[in-house]
Amino acid sequence: MIEGRYFAMLGPPASGKGTQGRLLAERLGLAYLSTGSRLRREIEKGSDLGLRAKTYLDCNQYVPDDLAIELVHSWLSRCSEGWLLDGFPRSLVQARALMETPIIVGTSSDLPIQVIHLTVPAAELRKRVTTRRECSNCGATTTSDHQVCPKCGSAELIARADDSTEGFEKRLQSYQSLTLPALKVLQESLAVHTVSGLGSRDEVSLAIQEKLR
Ligand SMILES: [Zn+2]
Numbered sequence: 001m002i003e004g005r006y007f008a009m010l011g012p013p014a015s016g017k018g019t020q021g022r023l024l025a026e027r028l029g030l031a032y033l034s035t036g037s038r039l040r041r042e043i044e045k046g047s048d049l050g051l052r053a054k055t056y057l058d059c060n061q062y063v064p065d066d067l068a069i070e071l072v073h074s075w076l077s078r079c080s081e082g083w084l085l086d087g088f089p090r091s092l093v094q095a096r097a098l099m100e101t102p103i104i105v106g107t108s109s110d111l112p113i114q115v116i117h118l119t120v121p122a123a124e125l126r127k128r129v130t131t132r133r134e135c136s137n138c139g140a141t142t143t144s145d146h147q148v149c150p151k152c153g154s155a156e157l158i159a160r161a162d163d164s165t166e167g168f169e170k171r172l173q174s175y176q177s178l179t180l181p182a183l184k185v186l187q188e189s190l191a192v193h194t195v196s197g198l199g200s201r202d203e204v205s206l207a208i209q210e211k212l213r
Helices: 016-028 035-045 049-056 065-076 092-100 124-130 166-189 201-212
Strands: 008-011 030-035 083-086 113-119 132-135 142-143 191-196
Touching: 008 016, 008 166, 016 030, 016 083, 016 113, 016 201, 030 035, 030 065, 035 049, 035 065, 035 083, 049 065, 065 092, 092 166, 113 166, 113 201, 124 166, 166 191, 191 201
Parallel strands: 008 083, 008 113, 030 083, 113 191
Antiparallel strands: 132 142
């Protein structure tokens, strides 16, 4: 039995954190927020937030901290029952915001946010990124081996625009220089569970559940 209700899933690009985040959120009945896919959807809608985010995402840069924090705060204020964040916090400033925000602190006096840190060697990430596809209907990630989305059956599977080799290297570099230091700070106050992201979807999912027990 897993007790936690508040999770942040961190990992390098193509580590599988989106897939694993969704799986865990479904299993535990948590609200799920992927900051990356939410921002891509805002851009498609042409919203104010989307327009502000677009220039950064187009260059494979992290969006500024204030924008990411605004997105997450407005979302968290609507789901106090339990949530899983995918792709947040990505920097030191965001990590501090997650630990200090009144919305979150208000949910419990000793808020048990748990961080799941997926690790995958860079060579494997590079291999994965070339075959990754995203469902434009439900946002699930899959591989080019699939003809239809395994989750919703849609045939609209597209390569993500940010999955070019150059874009990937840039995001991996940002992860190493910005997110890994944030992880160190999170580790000082929160439980951080490091799990290998190597293996099948089900194997990794099981490894995560075992760590959380
Ligand atoms: Zn789908």
